[in-house]
Amino acid sequence: MKSSLTTLCYIEKDNKYLMLHRVKKDVDINHGKWIGVGGHFLKNESPEECLLREVKEETGLTLTSYKMRGIITFISDEWETEYMFLYTADDFTGELSECDEGELKWVDKDKLMELNLWEGDRIFLKWLLEGKEFFSLKLVYEGNKLVSSVEE
Numbered sequence: 001m002k003s004s005l006t007t008l009c010y011i012e013k014d015n016k017y018l019m020l021h022r023v024k025k026d027v028d029i030n031h032g033k034w035i036g037v038g039g040h041f042l043k044n045e046s047p048e049e050c051l052l053r054e055v056k057e058e059t060g061l062t063l064t065s066y067k068m069r070g071i072i073t074f075i076s077d078e079w080e081t082e083y084m085f086l087y088t089a090d091d092f093t094g095e096l097s098e099c100d101e102g103e104l105k106w107v108d109k110d111k112l113m114e115l116n117l118w119e120g121d122r123i124f125l126k127w128l129l130e131g132k133e134f135f136s137l138k139l140v141y142e143g144n145k146l147v148s149s150v151e152e
Contacts, residue, residue, distance in 0.1 A: 003081040007051040008038040009066065010128060011059070011089045016106040018059065019115065023102050029079060034107075034115040037099075038084075047085040055089070059104060060097030063089045069128060070135040074120070077142050088128060119146035 011018040020037050022030040039054040041047075047068065055063055066089035074082040096104060107115065109129055113122060120139035127135060140148035 003083060005041040005047075005050075006038060006082055006084045007041070007047055007054055007087065008036045008072075008084050009051055009055055009063070009087040009089055010036040010125075011055070011061065011063070011092060013090075013106065016108050017112065018096075019105055019107045019112075020058065020099060020101065021103045021105060024100060025102075028101075030118075032116055033121075034117055035121065037104075038087075051085070051087055055092075056094075058099045058101060059094075061092040061094045063092050065089060065091035068134070069132075070124060070137060072120070072124060073136070073138040075138065075140040086124060086128075118144075120149060123149055 018037065019034045021034050022028055023032065025031065037055055037058045038051065039058070041050045042053070045053070051066065052063055055061055066087050068085060069088050070086040072084040072086055074084065112125055112129070117125070120141070123139070124135070124137055136152040138150045138152055139146060
């Protein structure tokens, strides 16, 4: 089975993260969930090139300050293995635009855990909020259920 490479970014402003509520596509593994912004690498892209392109496409914003925070390995019995480069960003230019994948909303950091999140996302979001430095996390899912998480 092949694997995919993706980026995910949590953009920060006024003690909030920009979250994407995935509600616009009928066929979407993330349908109904709240996630950061990002997506799949194009051929020959670096993680940073993918990050900057995906953020611009999904939000209209151009990141001017960002940091890689971790690498997440997603294993599943239903979809291909995914290696995700996780970023946070704390400065940008431009105006927020509409996203064709869902609704963008600035969410207070202390309200994040009230959202409909993937179980594994709760683990690394907690680490981001705690200021944990770079980490590697392996998440194993059976269907939509998290069955294993290992910090590596």
